[in-house]
Amino acid sequence: MVIALGERSLLLDVGIRAVFHTALLFGVFLLFAGHNAPGGGFIGGLVTAAAFVLRFVGDPDGEQGRPLPFHPTTLLGGGLALAVLTGVAAWLFGGDLLESGKATLDLPLVGDVKVTSALPFDIGVYLVVVGLVGTVLTTLGTEREQRS
Amino acid sequence: MRVLLPLPVVLPLLAAGASLALHRHRWLQRALGLLTLTAVLGVSIALLLEVRADGIGVVDVGGWEAPIGITLVADLLAVIMLAIATAMLLVVLVYAIGHPATEDTRRFFHPTYLVLAAGVSLAFLTGDLFNLFVAFEIMLIASYVLITLGGSEPQVRSGMTYVVFSLLSSTLFVTAVGLVYAATGTVNLADLAGRLDGIDPAIRNALGLMLLVVFGVKAAIFPLFSWLPDSYPTAPSPVTAIFAGLLTKVGVYAIIRTQTLLFPADGASEVLLAIAALTMVVGVLGAIAQNDVKRILSFHIVSQIGYMILGLGLFSVAGIAGAIFYIVHHIVVKTTLFLVSGLIEVSAGTGALSRLSGLTRRAPVVAVLFALPALSLAGIPPFSGFVAKLALVQAGLDIDQGLVIGVSLLVSLLTLFSMTKIWAGAFWGAPSEVEAPDDAGGDRALRPPPLMVGATAALVLTSLVIAFGAAPLYDLSHDAATALMAPDGYVGAVLDR
Numbered sequence: 028m029v030i031a032l033g034e035r036s037l038l039l040d041v042g043i044r045a046v047f048h049t050a051l052l053f054g055v056f057l058l059f060a061g062h063n064a065p066g067g068g069f070i071g072g073l074v075t076a077a078a079f080v081l082r083f084v085g086d087p088d089g090e091q092g093r094p095l096p097f098h099p100t101t102l103l104g105g106g107l108a109l110a111v112l113t114g115v116a117a118w119l120f121g122g123d124l125l126e127s128g129k130a131t132l133d134l135p136l137v138g139d140v141k142v143t144s145a146l147p148f149d150i151g152v153y154l155v156v157v158g159l160v161g162t163v164l165t166t167l168g169t170e171r172e173q174r175s
Numbered sequence: 176m177r178v179l180l181p182l183p184v185v186l187p188l189l190a191a192g193a194s195l196a197l198h199r200h201r202w203l204q205r206a207l208g209l210l211t212l213t214a215v216l217g218v219s220i221a222l223l224l225e226v227r228a229d230g231i232g233v234v235d236v237g238g239w240e241a242p243i244g245i246t247l248v249a250d251l252l253a254v255i256m257l258a259i260a261t262a263m264l265l266v267v268l269v270y271a272i273g274h275p276a277t278e279d280t281r282r283f284f285h286p287t288y289l290v291l292a293a294g295v296s297l298a299f300l301t302g303d304l305f306n307l308f309v310a311f312e313i314m315l316i317a318s319y320v321l322i323t324l325g326g327s328e329p330q331v332r333s334g335m336t337y338v339v340f341s342l343l344s345s346t347l348f349v350t351a352v353g354l355v356y357a358a359t360g361t362v363n364l365a366d367l368a369g370r371l372d373g374i375d376p377a378i379r380n381a382l383g384l385m386l387l388v389v390f391g392v393k394a395a396i397f398p399l400f401s402w403l404p405d406s407y408p409t410a411p412s413p414v415t416a417i418f419a420g421l422l423t424k425v426g427v428y429a430i431i432r433t434q435t436l437l438f439p440a441d442g443a444s445e446v447l448l449a450i451a452a453l454t455m456v457v458g459v460l461g462a463i464a465q466n467d468v469k470r471i472l473s474f475h476i477v478s479q480i481g482y483m484i485l486g487l488g489l490f491s492v493a494g495i496a497g498a499i500f501y502i503v504h505h506i507v508v509k510t511t512l513f514l515v516s517g518l519i520e521v522s523a524g525t526g527a528l529s530r531l532s533g534l535t536r537r538a539p540v541v542a543v544l545f546a547l548p549a550l551s552l553a554g555i556p557p558f559s560g561f562v563a564k565l566a567l568v569q570a571g572l573d574i575d576q577g578l579v580i581g582v583s584l585l586v587s588l589l590t591l592f593s594m595t596k597i598w599a600g601a602f603w604g605a606p607s608e609v610e611a612p613d614d615a616g617g618d619r620a621l622r623p624p625p626l627m628v629g630a631t632a633a634l635v636l637t638s639l640v641i642a643f644g645a646a647p648l649y650d651l652s653h654d655a656a657t658a659l660m661a662p663d664g665y666v667g668a669v670l671d672r
Contacts, residue, residue, distance in 0.1 A: 104195025104286065111189045124181045125237040125245075 035085075043085040050078035058153050059146075068149030072156025079157070083164050099161025106154025113148040176225060176232035180247050182218045183257060183296035186211050191289035198282040205272055208285045212265040212292065219258040226254050227651070231658075231668035233302070241302070241669050242363035248302035250665055251655035252499065256428055257299045259503050262637070263420050263510050264292050266630050270514055271413035273626025275521070281324055291317035291417075298425050302669055304362040305352050307429065308345075311393070315341050318422060322410045330409045337406035344392035351385040358382065365669035368436050368662055383438040387430065394426030396484055397454040400477045404461060407476075408469035408526075412517025415469060419476050420510030424502055427483045431498065435659040440490050447488030448579045455481030455586040462593045468516040468526040468601065471593055472509070475552065478586060479505050485583060486567050493570035495656035500649055501563040504551070504641055508560065511548040511634040515541060518631060519601060521623045528600035535602045541623065542602050544631050549598070551638055553591035559642040566649065 054075030061067030117126040129143040190211040197203045226232055232249040235241055249257075268288065294314030301307050319341075323334040356362050358378055359370040371379055388399065395403040403423070407415050434440075434447075458478025465471045483505070486498025520526045522538045535542045551558030564587060571580035641648060658664055 098199070100198045100282070101196050104192045104198065106192070107195060108189060108192030111185065111192055115185055115189070118181075123236060123238040124185070124234070127237070 039085050043081050047078050047082055050081070051075055054078065054153075058149060061149055062143060062145050068152030069156060071149075072153040075153070076157050076160035079161060079164065099158045099165060101158070102154050103158030103162055106151045106156075106158055108151075109154065110148050110151030113144060113151060116147075117144065176222075176229075176249070177234055179218050179222055179225070180232055180234045180249055180300065181236070183215045183222075183261065184247075184293050184300065186215055186218075187289040187293040187296065191286045191293065194286040194289060195283075198286075201282070204282070204285040208268050208289060209265070209272075211289060212261060212268055215292065215296070216258070216261045216265055219254065219261045222249055223254040223258050226251055227654075231665060233669050233672065242361050242366035245306050246302040246363060246365075246669055247300045248365075248665070248669060249300060250668075251651070251658055252428070252431070253299045255499065255503065255651060255655060256424070257296060259506050260295050260299070260421050260424075261292070263417065263506060263634075264288075264295070266634055267413050267417045267420075267510065267514070270416070270517070270627050270630035271411075273624040273630065274411065274413050274517065275624065276325070276411060283320065284324060287317050287320045287324075288417075291321065295421055295425060299428060302364050304355060304364060304367065308348050308352055311348065311425075311429075312345060314422065314425065315345065318418065321414045322406060322418070324411055324414060327409075333406040333409045336402050340392060340402035344389050347385065347392075348389040351382065351389055354385070355382055363669070364432070364436055365666040368666050371437055379438070383434075386433050386437075390426045390429040390433070391450075392426075393423065394430060394480055394484075395423050395477050396450055396480055397457050397477075400454070400458070400480075403477060404465075404470055404473040407473045408467065412513065412520060415473075416510050416513035416517065419472070419513045420506045423476055423480060424483075424506055427480060427502060430484070431487055431495070431659070434487060435495070436662045436665060439660075439662065443490055443494075443574060443576055444488050447484055447490075448576065451481045451485035451488050452579050452582045453481075454478065454484060455583060459586045459589040459593065463589060463596070466528050468519055468528065468531075468597055469513070471597060472512050472516060475512075475590065475593070476509060478590065479509070479552070481586070482564070482567060482583060485579060486570065488579075489567075489570050489574060489576060491570060491574055492653065492656045492660050493573055494567070495659055496649065496653040497563065497566035497570045499652040499655055500566050500645075503648065503652070504559040504563040504638070507634060507638045507641060508548045508551050511631060511638060512545070512552065514627070514631040514634065515545045515548070518544065518623045518627060521627070523601075528597065531601040532604040533602070536605075538623070540628060544628070544635055545602070546598070547635050548638060549594040551642070553594055554587045555591070557642055559638050559645070562642060562645040562649070 054071045054073075056071075057066035057074055058068055058071030059066075061071065114125045117128060118124040122128070127144045129141060132140045132142055134140050190207050194204050194207050197207065222232070226249050231251075233241070234247045236245040236247060238244070271284070271288075291314060294310050294312075294317060297310035298307060298314060301310055319334070319338055322337055323330045352362060355367065358374050359367055361367055361370060371382070392399045392402075407418055410418065434444075455478050458474050458476070458481060462471045462474035462478060465474060479501075482501050483498045486494045486496075486501060488494070489497075516526055518538070518541045519531065519534065522541055523531050523534060525531060547558070551560040554560040554564040564583070567583065568580050571577070571583075
């Protein structure tokens with residue numbers, strides 16, 4: 028099948044619409060499933076980023092609006108800062124640098140949830156991965172615009 | 176100590192994140208960078224004073240005691256290196272802010288530069304072989320970005336060489352760490368020092384050689400230096416300056432650390448002395464053959480590394496003290512010379528000697544700023560290079576290593592010769608036609624920005640201070656060397672607390 032340049036593929040559009048939100052959710056699921064089960068910030072971030080890449084492929088000119096309300100590099104920096112802060116947090120409260128802690132929260136409806144201090148770190152990693160891929164996409168996007 | 180020690184790693188990393196988040200606000204990025212590095216400089220000086228007064232400081236990270244957890248160790252050598260490295264990072268950042276083509280439009284310069292600072296600090300402070308690998312990676316990945324900043328064709332081409340070489344040595348490094356762990360069951364440096372004695376000497380030597388090769392690539396010793404003169408000159412001037420001043424010296428630091436702590440010799444090591452002599456000679460001959468200011472200076476880095484390895488190879492307190500003094504002197508002088516080469520490029524539009532001429536007339540300040548560190552590099556009294564070389568010569572003659580000392584003196588002469596080549600080519604003669612600068616567009620005045628000149632002048636002054644205040648600095652190096660030659664102190668500080 029030959030797709031003429033500039034023409035959008037119906038299959039791709041519909042496929043992306045079907046997959047995009049599922050992939051986003053799955054990424055977040057992996058992020059929280061991590062630590063003691065397969066998953067974690069890096070893999071969750073990659074899956075989420077893959078969803079954004081898919082969206083970029085289907086809609087490179089951003090006709091459906093920008094996926095994020097702010098620049099992805101901000102996400103990248105915020106994620107890095109969050110990851111470092113997690114390492115420093117225990118230290119500020121009198122523990123050792125990079126010391127980890129855990130707590131059990133009793134959430135309404137959900138029940139007992141175990142939370143480790145590795146979670147905010149993982150969220151930081153997640154943001155770094157998503158932010159990095161987003162930055163790559165925007166940078167490549169600008170290049171393309173300048174060339175044409 | 177518990178509070179101060181991790182700060183040189185934590186602060187720049189945290190600031191790097193913030194700086195990325197603030198990527199749209201160049202002034203905030205600048206202020207953040209300057210503020211962070213100033214704070215780290217203050218912390219390093221405080222650490223230096225504290226280690227001098229109370230001895231080695233140790234911090235276990237994550238609540239796991241050595242040898243299981245990651246240990247940060249501040250001994251005298253580490254804090255001397257940390258203080259001088261941070262001072263350079265700060266001054267070069269000021270220069271970079273003044274430099275018209277480095278960080279103007281590049282929002283990733285500041286964050287990457289801070290990550291580099293964190294990596295360098297971690298390399299000095301870590302007491303763990305695997306963590307040293309991590310520090311090298313942090314540093315290298317930041318340097319991959321910085322060296323290709325701008326993305327011009329020659330940068331990408333020579334950046335490839337740099338990345339391939341570095342990746343190769345990183346692979347070898349992580350392999351070596353694995354083998355060390357397989358042979359001894361630990362990667363904590365202090366713990367290793369005791370356990371390496373118990374294993375088969377052949378395996379011990381093989382591990383020692385592997386680590387020497389790994390750090391040798393980073394330090395650019397003979398015959399592992401070929402990546403350096405090719406890749407450094409293409410980066411923006413401030414980046415080249417900080418790489419030239421710091422990165423190879425982190426390699427030398429790692430060599431000194433591992434050779435004294437893990438593989439101590441009984442006397443002068445022929446292998447190291449031979450490497451030192453070859454590095455000195457090949458480096459300086461390479462420099463003589465070049466025709467571009469930055470390329471000449473790049474080959475001189477290689478040549479100068481030989482002097483540091485020479486001091487280590489002598490394996491006496493005086494020799495290692497000389498090496499440490501030499502490293503401090505070299506970091507300052509080499510960074511200065513590369514900053515001046517940046518000034519030359521900005522004032523004349525090129526760094527090629529064939530196209531430069533008569534700069535004394537057009538930019539007398541630049542001429543003075545070049546002449547002082549150049550003479551110092553060659554080892555002319557009363558500059559810091561003279562003191563450093565004198566210390567090495569005396570240390571060598573003390574233990575009858577006349578041959579390699581002779582070679583080093585000959586190399587000094589050749590260094591002077593190639594410096595006069597730059598001087599005659601660039602500074603003397605009739606002023607040449609001003610060319611359009613290649614590294615920045617727009618209609619700028621060809622007078623270098625005051626911020627760049629100021630930063631360079633500050634470094635020239637620092638090297639003069641080193642020369643005239645040589646006695647206290649030499650005492651400091653001597654104390655550091657004494658501690659290095661008696662590794663029991665380091666081992667005891669880490670393991671028995």
